[in-house]
Amino acid sequence: MFSFLKKKSHTLNESAVQPASAAPTPVSSEAPTKKTWLAKLRSGLSRTSSGISSLFTGTRIDDQLYDELESALLMADAGVDATRELLEALKKRVRADAITDVQQVKAVLRELMITLLLPLEKSMIMDQHQPLVAMIAGVNGAGKTTTIGKLAKHLQTHDLKVLLAAGDTFRAAAREQLTAWGERNQVAVISQESGDPAAVAFDAVQAGRARGIDVVMIDTAGRLPTQLHLMDELKKIKRVITKSMDTAPHEVLLVIDGNTGQNALAQVKAFDDAIGLTGLIVTKLDGTAKGGVLAAIARIRPVPVYFIGVGEAIDDLQPFVASDFVDAVLG
Numbered sequence: 001m002f003s004f005l006k007k008k009s010h011t012l013n014e015s016a017v018q019p020a021s022a023a024p025t026p027v028s029s030e031a032p033t034k035k036t037w038l039a040k041l042r043s044g045l046s047r048t049s050s051g052i053s054s055l056f057t058g059t060r061i062d063d064q065l066y067d068e069l070e071s072a073l074l075m076a077d078a079g080v081d082a083t084r085e086l087l088e089a090l091k092k093r094v095r096a097d098a099i100t101d102v103q104q105v106k107a108v109l110r111e112l113m114i115t116l117l118l119p120l121e122k123s124m125i126m127d128q129h130q131p132l133v134a135m136i137a138g139v140n141g142a143g144k145t146t147t148i149g150k151l152a153k154h155l156q157t158h159d160l161k162v163l164l165a166a167g168d169t170f171r172a173a174a175r176e177q178l179t180a181w182g183e184r185n186q187v188a189v190i191s192q193e194s195g196d197p198a199a200v201a202f203d204a205v206q207a208g209r210a211r212g213i214d215v216v217m218i219d220t221a222g223r224l225p226t227q228l229h230l231m232d233e234l235k236k237i238k239r240v241i242t243k244s245m246d247t248a249p250h251e252v253l254l255v256i257d258g259n260t261g262q263n264a265l266a267q268v269k270a271f272d273d274a275i276g277l278t279g280l281i282v283t284k285l286d287g288t289a290k291g292g293v294l295a296a297i298a299r300i301r302p303v304p305v306y307f308i309g310v311g312e313a314i315d316d317l318q319p320f321v322a323s324d325f326v327d328a329v330l331g
Contacts, residue, residue, distance in 0.1 A: 049331030076292030122304035138255035149181030165204030166191035
């Protein structure tokens, strides 16, 4: 089990509830899992880290180093604005601290990148609404429905009762896929044979309230930001959810594919403008993902990143930790 939620005013982990007078806790069996996951993250972002870490193998600190670093960050999809901000801050620190060791330059870059990404590091708050209603969007292929299944499992490990809603009526077999995840996790799934997505969402919220559910997750149709009629449907779903429960949706999450680079930033902008995002889940950081796009998101549209995924296994979806991510990017 790992911590990614906040409930009853504290983060749900063993240390948060450990009495001060308790005996030292033995080394947890979770440690190898965490270590393995970090190794997967480093492997997934190796394309970026290899391009950046190789720049710090020499001894020179000059314009060529900065030029090559600029190219590496741009190639990693960090974007022009974030890259410029990082390099300007880096040069200023190197001059102010009279740094002459290239490894110290890398250490300063690490510090600056963590500072840039830290605002994205945020936990979901679980104790303010009953049920908490999460509307989950994303383009086809981003891993949205699979991510919902993984989240359902993780929520259950924290003794939270979960209900799923199969509102993705646009994609063939999406309802069946979510139903399969529900059966796997022994979680009920609200669906209709050929129902309107907004009606499914309404029914799910009502069912969640009646059954004493902690979290209702509503899968919505995969779409491209350029499909305006489908984006309008998302707005309708959100309005109907609010009619079902006036404070909902409490979370509006976007699942993005970590391999899509700057296109991911475009998706964040479009969906945020349409439905007001509260959080992101970045998937597929286990292939050709570059990783730098999170810097671009932090600079241009700093929507919190609740989770990142590095593989297909349940435990490959973990909370976003800025320092871990930067260490994987820099190698």
